[in-house]
Every structure is written in C-alpha cells, then in structure tokens.
Amino acid sequence: MRRHGHVLNGTMTALALTAVLYGPQAGAGEHVDWNDDGTVTLKLGPEYDDRRITVPQEQLGALFGPEEQPFEDVTISVTVNGAGPNGGISGPLYSFRPIWEELSGGKVEIVELPFAEHYTKMMLDLRNGTGQYDAFMVGAFWYGDIAPAGYGFEIGELMDSGDFPQWSYDVMPPSLKTLHHWGDAAYGVLNDADGQVLYYRRSVLEDPEHQAAFKAEYGYDMPVPPATWQQLLDISKYFNGKNWDEHDAEPDSGTVLHLKVGEQGHYHFQSLSASFVVNPGDAVDRTHNVYWFDPTDMTPLINGPGHVKALEFLQALHETGPAAQVGWSLGEAWDYFLRGKAVFVYSWGDVGALCQDESRSVVRGDCASAQLPGSDEYYDMTRKEFVAADPPNVVGNTTGGSWHGVVSNFSANPEAAYSFLALMAIEPVSKMMAMYGWDGVDPGFSYQFLEKDGGTAKVEDYVAAGWDAKDAEDYTHAYKELFYAPTSLTYLRIPGSFEYWDILDKNLSAAMSGSKTAQQALDDTAAAWEPVTKRIGRESQLKDYQEAIGYAP
C-alpha cells in the first residue's frame, strides 16, 4: 500500500502543544495568530474550553501563510450527519470553520443532514454528478458505493504535495487504515476511529459484598472485567433489578443497549456475535476470519449457527436492561449508563469521554473500560460444530462508521475541500478532539494511546483535559487492545453495504422486540440479502467482497 504524507519529527510534535501564547506576534487574527517564532496558534471557542493549539507553520502546509489566502472567494460545502454545532462529528466542523476561513480566505457551508437522509442526499449528488457538495463526512460502510463508482477524489497526491495541513495514515492501526482506502487508493481524511469496547462500573464490580453475593449465587468469583460474554451475562443478571447505585432509590439494570431500528442497534450484534462466529486463523480463507458471506460464492453466512447463538445471547442480555431500550438511540442508552443506571454498556469511544463530563455523568472516576469479552465457544465452520475456546475467542472490531471526510470527485474545489478536512486531521487537533466527548471524535491513532501502550500520549494530557487518570488509562488501553487484536471482525464495505445492514437491522430489531425468533430473523436476513446480491451482480460483489476482506481465491 502506498505511503502518504509526512511523519512529523519530534521537534515539530513537541511544538504542537496546547497553550496560550502571549508573546510578540507577527499577525494576530481573530482565530489564528502567526507568531514570530514560526509557529501558528489556532484559537478555538468555548466548546473546546477556548483552547489554543500552537503548531509549526510547516504543519499547516505551504499554501497557508500570514500574507496568503489561497482560497479567497472559494466556497465549499461539506455534508455531515445533523447533530448541530455542539453535536458529534458535526460540531468540530463548526469549531474549525472560522479558523480555516481565516487561514484560507474561503467559506465553508456546513450542510447538516439527518442520518437517515445523509446517504441518500450524498448518493443523489454523486449519481447525478452535480457537484453540489464538495466533501462528505462519510461512514466507512459507504465506501463500496463511492469508491468503485469513481465518485471519490483520490487524495494521495494532495497529501504528498506538502501544500496542505500535514497528517499521516501511519498513525493508524492497519484495521483503520484500510477503512480510509479502496485498494491502494487513499480517499479518507483522518478524523474519527470507531470500535466498540466495554464500559463498566469499576467500584460496583469490585465491591466485596457484591463479590461475595455473586459467588454464592453463581459459584465463581466475579471477574473484573468479565473475560467472556457468558460471564458478562451472569454479572448483568446478578445486578439487574437491584438498587446497587446510590444516585437514586430506583432499581438499576445490568446492561443497557441502543437498539432502535434504523440507527445503531445492529452494531451491538456485530461486535458481540463476532466472537461466536469468527474462526481465528492466520489468513482469510473460506472458514477463517469470515463473518458476512462465503468468500467463494457470496452465500450469506449470517444465519449460521454461530450467528444464531449470538443473537439468542443478545436477546438474553437485553433482558437485563430496560425494556424500552428496543426503541433507544445512542443518546438515551449512553445517558442511562452515565446516570448510573446500568453496570455495563458496550459502545463507542464517546462513552468514555462523556463519562468525564460531570454535567452529564455521575460516573466520572468510576467509568472503567476494557476490550470486549470473548466467547467461551464459537462455531467452527470447518468442523461444523461448536467448539470450546480456551482462552476465550476475543475478536476485535472497527464497528461503526469511523466518520471522516471524503472529497467529491465532482467538486469544483477539491483542494480547498481537502485543505479544510486536513486541518482537522493534524496531530494536535486530532489528539485534542479525541479527549472531548461531545464532538463524537473517538480515539484510535498512535498519538492518542499512552506510551505504555506504544503510543505517544501521556496520561497527564488526558488529566489536563479533565479526565480521571484511571479512567483514561483504562480507556486508551482498551482501544489499543481493540484495534490491534490478532483476530478482528471484517468490515463490510461493498456496494450495497448500507442495504445489507438495513435488512439485518430490521430483522434484528424484530428479534429483539420479540416478533421473530433469532433463527427466523437471521434466516429472513439471509433470504433478503440474496436478491440484493443478485441485483447488484454476484460476480462483481464477490470480487469486491474478496478484496474488502483480503481473501485470495
């Protein structure tokens, strides 16, 4: 795979610190200061605590300068899931818009679209070739519809030019780097890193009274954190219905899930079922490291025994949470955990950061994180039977959208659009954004991991940003483990991925709400996937699928 960009040297990185500069300045603007020492200070607003990010001038690329406005009179439009100026993924665009506008002389139009309509609007624009939008903040699962059709702008040349803000794919784990490419071509600009980890209430699980009571009831010591899903279910059952949290007098729950149809419910299934389904192996072959389809003929694997058992397990886990969660979006489920009402939630990085926000969270300092547990058995696709897994079958994931910018190939100003996206991808900006919960930008890059995990961040960086030290250590370690897991869930990003997932999502929702059995729901999913494959073209789908998961026929 081609390497792009420039890795910053130590000196440059060291200069990239967040501090207010009061020294003499060559050019002080409202949002940007060009300092005499060759650095540039980017001035953020109150949503980022009025932080100042100071970087070497070279890090912003050759085009920007105190006397330069390279995109004067250029207006670019960027689409994003609608969440408002203080919402996930869209928020940072608002925060960095005035900075980029001052640097470039251009204008940014932020086009917020409801999640359910974003893909549609984007595809209408691309299919018609209108170029109404210059860039899109996409989910990685849209790549199959964007890249092979020639709708995305390859950014490799712009990265290598040195003209634009400097960032690199080298900071990404391979599992995330892949999601920003199609084949060898680079499309995605670093922003968010998605994967689900387990969050739990440290003090509650470690409480000696609960430990003793759990052992009396289940016959083994309560492991903290649980190593298997089966243990997690036991613990979840134990805590469900007890008032183990002191913040109110009501009974609390075991595990809270976000299961609303049309939203993020199916991701729970993907992350959980991976350890019941994915057969670990050194390479991707017909029975190892596969999850979605048989890589030889595109037969759906989704209704296999491992998937069915996992869904039955998820149904049992759902019983340990509030019944209403069948209709809950992310925010509702997260808030339930943040209010101290559930002992477990497994979700994205936002939760760990939101735990630290005491205006929303009562669990700061007690918000532990761990990689998702494994299963103590999985369905062996070669032997066609369940086999015990000791140690548990732990499978990493990049579940989610890893929402990031892609420039439209129909944009009249791809350089300007890329320049804006790249500004938010430079190391000090990306590092800072991952520390805030509200902005939806989650960690996954080397400078966000702590030194003990092979990264370059220090726990003090997180503490300075308002984190509890122990929470931060757990959190970054969990993500490091997740993204570098030896076995990982393959990501579905072929044409029609959104449709495959939508079908799965609806059937999962039917199973979770009790109108279908697990087997029925997954059989129906498999049956409905076949016409999609047939319509798009089995041969082309097979080729794209093999390429997407790294299967060599």
Added chain:
Amino acid sequence: MRWTSRIRFLFLMPAVLWVLAFTVFPLGYSLYLSFVKIDQTTSVTRVKEPVLDEAGQPVLKSDGTPRTRNVVIKDQTNVTTFVGWNNFARMRSDPQLHEAIRVSLVFVFVAVPLELVLGFLLAVLFNRKLFGRPFFRTVMILPIFATPIAVAYSFFTIFYEEGGPLGWTGVPWLSDPGWALFSVILVDIWQWTPFCFLVFLAALQGVPDELIEAARIDGAGALDLLWRILLPVLQPTIVIVLLLRLAEALKLFDIPFAMTGGGPGVATQPYSLFAFRTGLRFFDLGYASAMAFVLLIVVSIVVTLFFRRLRQTYG
C-alpha cells in the same frame, strides 16, 4: 374562432404546462423507470490548470513552481436495459413488501373507521348549544394544522417509556411491535379526527332545522334521527371524507418515519415508507417505481368505486 375565444387557451397555458411538467412527466418517467434497469458508469478526468491571479499571471508557490488546481471533466453513461414486468413480478415474492402491505392495511382498517366515527360523534355533540362551543371547536381543530413530522416527534416524547409523560403506565408504547403500531394509529387519530369532525360539523349545520323538527313531530327518537335522517342526508359527505382519509392513510409516511423509524423491526413500516426506502435509500428505482404505480392503481380503483357508488345513489 375569434381572438377573444382563443386567448382563453393562452390563459390556461401556464396551468397546462405546470401539470405537464410536474404531474404528467414525473408520472410517465416513473412508469418508464418501473420497466427498466439503469446501470450507471462514471468516468472522471481531472486536468491540472494553473491558478491565475487578478492580472492573469500564474500564482507561484514558495518554491517558485506554479500553483495548480484540479478541474473536473466528467463523463457519465447510463446503460438502460428493458426488464419488462420483472419489477412487478418481484412484488409477489418479496416478504418485506408483504409485511409493509399488512401494516398499511391494519392501519387503514383501524385508523380510518375510528377517525370517522369519532369525528361524527364529536360533530353531533358540537352541533348543539354548549357552553364555550366556539372556543372548544377551535381547540378541536388545531391538530390539523400541525406538521405531521413535528407531531410525530412530540408523540415520541410523550410515549417515551423511561420518564416520559406516559411512562407511569408501564405500557411499552414504542418498544413492543403491537403497541408501536397502536401508538402510530393513535397519533393519526389524534391528528385527523378533527378533520372529519370539521367536515361533518359543516354538513350537519347544513341540515335544515325543519327536517329535524318534522321528524321529531312524527315521533322520531334520537336513534331514529341518526339512522333515518342524519346519516342518509350526510352520506355524500361521509363518502367524501372516507375517500380522502383512505387515500391519505394508504400513503401513510411521516408519522412512522419520525416516531418509530418503522420499527421495532418492521412493525410500523407501511407501504409508502418501504417504497421510499427502496427507491431513495437504496436506489432500486425500478422496483420503487413499480410499487408506487401499484399503489396508484389501488387508490384509483378505490376512488373510482366510491364515486360510482355515489353516482348510483345520487344520480
């Protein structure tokens, strides 16, 4: 023909053009789409051209080389294949569509009769002299003026099971498939019963007092008045209201779209929502067009039957 006669065609022309452009053409085009499969190929060539300053001179980078920008040259080709009745045939064996039809039919057969009955009873009630009648009548019709999407979001909050205003009932308003459909029906009844009420009230106020008084003198009781006088007199109005509500209910979209997302599962996904998703989320335009046409045909048949019945009854 005199010019004064001809000029009327000129005046009609904007309306004719409007109908042709925004009704006939889309209708014809979607019919065409339902019989074809369109494969699109896109090739984009980018040419680098120098960035020029106001004087027309190339802008130079700090290393002295000219700054360039990418200019897009796009070439999109649509390959259209005639697929005959395939898209219509798919409808016979699509379980997702069958489920959507079931949801729509349950909705229509429950919501519409209830709206009519409730609207009629309220109209009868408000046709009498009541204290504060003008005020309550105004309040009664307010839901009609609310945007369905806003209504759906409001009711999403009301039905919220953890801490919502109706949370104390313990009813799984939105999380249980059966209750979720009931909730959608309830919201539609809340919004559209006032419409039935308004039309029936207007019709009731048009019934001559002499007719009622004469019936009373002849010894008619309340039920006799209802069955023998009011319902027959109001039958054309009832048919029109029924027709309008049927056509609207078959097109149900916004309330489940915003309130439940069609879930849980597909428990509240009606036909129109499924067609919308098929066409505009997954770009299976041929199949979605076929679905839209079948709905159009069904609604047209329903309307025709009702009008025929109306003509037979009232000449």
